[in-house]
């Protein structure tokens with residue numbers, strides 16, 4: 001997944017493809033060649049070239065999906081589009097048996113497959129109806145993979161609220177977050193999509209949950225998202241609730257309130273949840 005084409009590197013670095021090729025041929029920017037002779041770049045080498053600077057997650061995402069889907073992603077793509085819920089559940093089970101975490105499966109297999117579906121919809125090669133078939137199959141599969149999540153602890157870590165923010169309808173990511181939080185020992189309340197921000201803030205104030213997980217897709221209006229997050233973050237600060245946010249919308253926000261932690265991947269989120277607390 002972390003192999004980038006010449007075009008992708010050119011976009012990230014804001015230079016022409018010819019410049020990237022020149023740097024590669026001079027050895028300034030490490031690359032390797034495919035069997036067909038094409039130059040390919042590893043993400044870590046591009047980062048090194050940039051002096052270890054972080055590449056914005058949304059930029060990374062933009063070129064990541066230029067790559068053709070891998071085997072499991074292609075399988076997930078086909079299963080979702082053919083509404084094969086059993087097949088999707090079996091795919092997740094197969095990956096779990098290979099030792100992959102649920103977070104890994106959704107970050108690296110399901111999300112890229114769905115992203116391709118979204119791109120095909122945007123390009124007009126898939127209809128809205130087909131996109132709906134895929135997302136509904138996935139929602140049903142998520143409900144059924146609950147027994148496949150790892151349960152590292154049986155201790156009660158308190159209440160967690162999971163919700164999209166603003167008029168966001170993309171609630172698949174937050175559903176997976178809910179599943180993960182339950183597996184990590186939280187009692188999870190799932191609000192889903194399209195919830196008034198004032199209601200979310202009110203729930204935080206009255207229930208004082210241990211944490212609230214927020215999700216916003218790339219569709220989110222950034223001005224609106226910034227003000228919605230500020231409202232929830234201030235309610236959370238008053239009730240000492242931890243705010244954890246993710247999704248493409250949050251990745252695009254230049255900054256978030258101090259008490260909000262942002263994640264691009266579920267795997268980073270799980271790592272944080274598993275950090276020992278005093």
Ligand code: B12
Nearest residue numbers: 107114115118122135169170171172173215218246247269
């Ligand atoms: C399914 C889908 C829908 C479904 C959503 C169903 C549902 N119940 O969620 C429906 C059909 C309703 C829909 C509607 C629309 N959609 Co839509 N949709 C998608 C699609 C194809 C897949 C999203 C998805 O579920 N992915 C699978 C999940 C698992 O991945 P994910 O959401 O990316 O989340 C991952 C991470 O971001 C992270 N994450 C997410 N949230 C959180 C939260 C926390 C705390 C953490 C730690 C991590 C985390 O974890 C996940 C795993 O890695 C995307 C394509 C894409 N590139 O995302 C388009 C996409 C998001 N949609 C798009 C658009 C334009 C729309 C509509 C405006 C279309 C329309 N004209 O009506 C509406 C907007 C509705 C609204 N107001 O929100 C665009 C947005 C363009 C942009 N600017 O980015 C996309 C990108 C398609 C495209 N290529 O153009 N959509």
